Amino acid sequence: MTSESALTPMTATEEDFVRALGRVLTALPRAVELDMARAGRLPLSEYEALRHLSETENHALRMNELAAAADLSLSGMTRIVNRLEQRGLVTRMKCAEDGRGWNAVLTDAGLAALEDSWPVHLASVRRHLLDHVAGEDLAQFTSVLKRIAVTS
């Protein structure tokens, strides 16, 4: 962010690309969120949290791991887990090895809610995203996306 560099303005192609991406950035999560809401399923943030839990051995994760996995601040994740806990989809269990730590643990009801939601989520992602990239080189896209996501 030092301003010593020349700062060539964007080319028309770059400009076009950035704007198109910007539009996807706002439109896509909104569309999926809407589909989930309309179907009376979990909001995306909660869905993602439960999904990450469901993917571990013991259906449990430390708060900070969960936050990192979901790309959320720790405080944000605290509030999500609060909500989930109040509805019985998750339990908090003190971490045995580290007295400061807490594990968010998926309950049976949580797993059920996740399984109830995933078809809606999948259909939405298919419709809004995957259907539009059919026939493209997904691996190529993925590698580019990963490079982008890596940056500070």
Next chain:
Amino acid sequence: MTSESALTPMTATEEDFVRALGRVLTALPRAVELDMARAGRLPLSEYEALRHLSETENHALRMNELAAAADLSLSGMTRIVNRLEQRGLVTRMKCAEDGRGWNAVLTDAGLAALEDSWPVHLASVRRHLLDHVAGEDLAQFTSVLKRIAVTS
């Protein structure tokens, strides 16, 4: 969203792609926003609003046009313009042809703020995004992105 279809689960490639995109979706705007904040410049939402205004003939847009351009709800744009107006970066002028309408008009101070911010914005976008797609086929990406963004 009708559940009649078979709902094939994602392949590993698709899964990977969706996750990578998800990460960019959250990380990229956050990174740019942070750069702007650290440099003491405009937040992204205000920057975009001013930018859209600056791109018109008379540096003015109706509220609903501005909201649509920025992919924001009308009420959201009302609040942004409120903020901008309080700081003198924008003025509201009653629309001549339609008594219900208001134009958001870029002031000199607004233009100055925009010009002050754009190098930071550009550098940030270069660093977080464009640098990582150098040598790729941007036009191809753009066309895919546009297809995605179109969906309901």
Next chain:
DNA sequence: TCCGTTTGCTTGACGCAGCAACTATCGCGG
């Protein structure tokens, strides 16, 4: 010309996420 509907915008209430500040625990150096 008058009334009902539609449109443009604002406001109120709400929920969400982030940062900063705080508490509690850990673990290391002396």
Next chain:
DNA sequence: CCGCGATAGTTGCTGCGTCAAGCAAACGGA
């Protein structure tokens, strides 16, 4: 074994953006 910095997590505060309700102007039919 004490003290101190680092780490885990929660809470207060704030800003932002959405939806729903409200208000005012415009339009269109009778």
